[in-house]
Amino acid sequence: MPIDAAKALAAEPTVTELAWSHKDVLLYHLGLGAGTPATDPAELRYTLESRLHVLPSFVTVAGGGMAVVDGISAPGVDVDLAAVLHGGQTIEVHRPLPPSGTALQRSRVVAVHDKGKAAVLVLRGETSDAEGPLWTCDTELFVRGEGGFGGERGGSPRLEPPGREPDWTLERPVREDQALLYRLSGDWNPLHADPQFARLAGFDRPILHGLCTYGMTLKALTDTVLDGDVRRVRSYRTRFAGVVFPGETLRVRAWRLDGNRLQALVTAAEREDAPVLADTVVEHA
Known part of the structure; x- marks a missing residue:
C-alpha cells in the first residue's frame, strides 16, 4: 500500500540542518514583491541588510527545503509527486527570526486522514537553534487517489467570513516575472516556469507558487x-x-477579530474574485 499510516505515524523524526543568510532573506522578500517603491523606508526593512527584519513566512523556505518533498519521502509514504497538492499551511513563530543563522529541524508525520478518494498527510517541522525553539510549521498535503485505507477521516473545518464589510480591502499586483524570482528560494517545480509543463498539468500557463501568495x-x-x-x-x-x-492582482479582504486575530480572504481580482486563500487567520501581539 503506498501509504502505511501506522508506519508513517510511528517513524522517528527526520532531522535536517538548516542554514540561511541575509541574502536568502532578501531574495525571499523580493520574490514576494518587496521593494516598491525602492526607496520607501517601509520597504527598505525588507530589502536593505542594514535594516533587515524577517517576515515570519520565510520559515517555509528557510534552508531551501521543500516540506512537500519531505512529506512524500517520509517512512510509510510512497506516492507520486504529481498526485500531491499543497492543501494548507500553518506557522507558529516562538521569537523573532534572525536574518542569518543555523538551526535543526525535526520533521515527522503527525496525522494521516482518509478522505475516501484521497489521503491527507500533516507534516510537522519543529525548528530550534542554540537559544531554543524558533518556529513550528505544519504542512497539509492532499494526495489524490490514496484514500480508502480505512483510516480516520479527520475534520474539515471551514471558517466563514464575518457577516459584515471587511475592515480592510487591499490589492497587491503580481508581477509577470514573480514566479521566476520566487522559485530561486528553493521551489524549482517547473509548473511555475515552463509553459509546456504547465499545459501538461492542465493550466494554460505557469501558475504562481501558493506559498508566494x-x-x-x-x-x-x-x-x-x-x-x-x-x-x-x-x-x-x-x-x-x-x-x-x-x-494578476491579489485582493485581500481582512477583518479584525477578538483576541488579537485577523481573518482574511484572498481572491484573484481579474477572475471575478476567484478564491485563492481561505480559512486564513493571523494571530498577533
Whole structure:
C-alpha cells in the first residue's frame, strides 16, 4: 500500500540542518514583491541588510527545503509527486527570526486522514537553534487517489467570513516575472516556469507558487494592520483554495477579530474574485 499510516505515524523524526543568510532573506522578500517603491523606508526593512527584519513566512523556505518533498519521502509514504497538492499551511513563530543563522529541524508525520478518494498527510517541522525553539510549521498535503485505507477521516473545518464589510480591502499586483524570482528560494517545480509543463498539468500557463501568495498576503497584512512590525506575528494559517497566475492582482479582504486575530480572504481580482486563500487567520501581539 503506498501509504502505511501506522508506519508513517510511528517513524522517528527526520532531522535536517538548516542554514540561511541575509541574502536568502532578501531574495525571499523580493520574490514576494518587496521593494516598491525602492526607496520607501517601509520597504527598505525588507530589502536593505542594514535594516533587515524577517517576515515570519520565510520559515517555509528557510534552508531551501521543500516540506512537500519531505512529506512524500517520509517512512510509510510512497506516492507520486504529481498526485500531491499543497492543501494548507500553518506557522507558529516562538521569537523573532534572525536574518542569518543555523538551526535543526525535526520533521515527522503527525496525522494521516482518509478522505475516501484521497489521503491527507500533516507534516510537522519543529525548528530550534542554540537559544531554543524558533518556529513550528505544519504542512497539509492532499494526495489524490490514496484514500480508502480505512483510516480516520479527520475534520474539515471551514471558517466563514464575518457577516459584515471587511475592515480592510487591499490589492497587491503580481508581477509577470514573480514566479521566476520566487522559485530561486528553493521551489524549482517547473509548473511555475515552463509553459509546456504547465499545459501538461492542465493550466494554460505557469501558475504562481501558493506559498508566494501566502507570503504576499502576510506582508500586506503586516504592513497595513501591524504597523510593519513583523515581530508582532505569532501564528499564521491558511487553506489553499485556488491558483494565481503571474500578472494578476491579489485582493485581500481582512477583518479584525477578538483576541488579537485577523481573518482574511484572498481572491484573484481579474477572475471575478476567484478564491485563492481561505480559512486564513493571523494571530498577533
